[in-house]
Amino acid sequence: METIIMAVTIDPRSVHAKEVQTTLTKHGCIIKTRIGLHEVSQDSCSEQGLIILHINSSIDKVKIFENELLDIDGVKVKYMTL
Template identity: 75%
Template sequence: METIIMVLTIDPRSSHAPKAQTVLTKHGCIIKTRLGLHEVSQNSCSEEGLIILHIHSSLDEIEVLEKELLDVEGVKVKYMSI
């Protein structure tokens, strides 16, 4: 098992986040930590979302997760092994 940090962006967040959430829920057992970020102010809420994942899994499972996330329109994914 490798420990992976995966980062994904979702843009526009309001349109594509529900589909990305479905994929993340499906793979929830390999996600140890999840941090979601977006800009917020009194007058607006950013349409670009950033999610950082700490994943503990085999590289094969991580590649499946990456592929399924990339199949969601508006999602970009990068990851690194530590």
């Protein structure tokens, strides 16, 4: 098993977040930690989202997960193996 840190950006978040969430749930067994970040204020909520994932899985499963995320419009993925 590899330890991988993955960053996922979503823009616009309000349009694509539901589909991203479905994909995260589908691959939930390989996700050890998930941190979701976006700017908020009293007047607005940012359309740009960032999700940081700590993944414990084989690189083959990570690539499948990455490709499913990249199939969603507005999503970018980068990851590093530790």
